[in-house]
Amino acid sequence: MPASPTPARPRAQGIQSVETGGALLEALVAGGHPMMLKDLAAAAGMPAAKAHRYLVSFIRLGLVEQDGTAGRYSLGPFALRLGLSALGRLDAVRLATPRLSELASRLGVTVALAVWGNRGATIVRWEDSRDIVTVNVRAGGVMPLLSSATGRCFAAWMPPGAIDHLVAEELRQAGRPGVPRDRDEADRMLQEVRSTGLARVTGQLIPGIDALAAPVFDHRGAIVLAVTVLGYAGTFDSRVDGSAASALRASAADLSARLGAPTGKSGKA
Numbered sequence: 001m002p003a004s005p006t007p008a009r010p011r012a013q014g015i016q017s018v019e020t021g022g023a024l025l026e027a028l029v030a031g032g033h034p035m036m037l038k039d040l041a042a043a044a045g046m047p048a049a050k051a052h053r054y055l056v057s058f059i060r061l062g063l064v065e066q067d068g069t070a071g072r073y074s075l076g077p078f079a080l081r082l083g084l085s086a087l088g089r090l091d092a093v094r095l096a097t098p099r100l101s102e103l104a105s106r107l108g109v110t111v112a113l114a115v116w117g118n119r120g121a122t123i124v125r126w127e128d129s130r131d132i133v134t135v136n137v138r139a140g141g142v143m144p145l146l147s148s149a150t151g152r153c154f155a156a157w158m159p160p161g162a163i164d165h166l167v168a169e170e171l172r173q174a175g176r177p178g179v180p181r182d183r184d185e186a187d188r189m190l191q192e193v194r195s196t197g198l199a200r201v202t203g204q205l206i207p208g209i210d211a212l213a214a215p216v217f218d219h220r221g222a223i224v225l226a227v228t229v230l231g232y233a234g235t236f237d238s239r240v241d242g243s244a245a246s247a248l249r250a251s252a253a254d255l256s257a258r259l260g261a262p263t264g265k266s267g268k269a
Contacts, residue, residue: 034072100127149213152199157223197268210238214252219260
C-alpha cells in the first residue's frame, strides 16, 4: 500500500495589518528620502487614506516622523534605533563565512575572505575546493595591494589617505610584470577595478594562479570585506564577465545588502 503523502506544513499565522503596514516602511527605506503621502501610498500599493491611518500609528510609535512644514514622511527615531541595534548584532565575517563553502563547492575554486587589518588586507578565512590550490597563503596572511586581487580590491575602495603610504612602499619595490610601476599606473589600474566591480590578477602574485576579488560594503558604504576566488590558470575562468565573476559579484552584493549597504551600492563605480 503506498504511503500517504506528507501533508504540507501550514503557514504560520501572522497579523495581516502589520504586514500591510510594513509595505509603507519598506517604501520609505527604498525611497531614501522624505516622501509625500500620495507618493508613499503609491509606492506601497495602497490608497492614500489607508496609508495615512497606518502612518498616524507609526508616528505614535516613533517609526515614522512627519515634517510639519512640507508634510513629508520619513523614518523616525525608533526606526533608527531598531536599525542600529540590528547592525550592532551583525558580524560581517560570521555572516560571510557560510558563503565561502557555497562558492567553493559551486565553482570548484578556492575561496578566501579578507578584512582590513592594522597591516593591510588580511586573510581571515580560507576554503579549499575539491581541486586544492597549492599556495603559501592562509589565514593571517597580509596580501600586497598592487599584485594580489584581494589587495587591489581594498586599494580600489579604501579612502586614499589610508593606503597612500602602503602603495608608495610597494611602488618602490615594483618590477614584476603586470604590476604598476608608478602612481599614475596604479591609479589607472584601480579605476579599472572600480569600473568593472572586480579586482583581477593573472599570475602577478603567484605564477600560474589567477584570482578575482569582489568588495563587500557595510551600512556606511565602506568596504569591510573582500571575497576572493582563485584557481589554476587555464582551468579557472578569471574573465570579469565570466561565470565565476558573475557568481562572485552576486554573493558579494547579497552580503552587502545583508550588512545594510545603501541601495544600489556595489563594486561598480
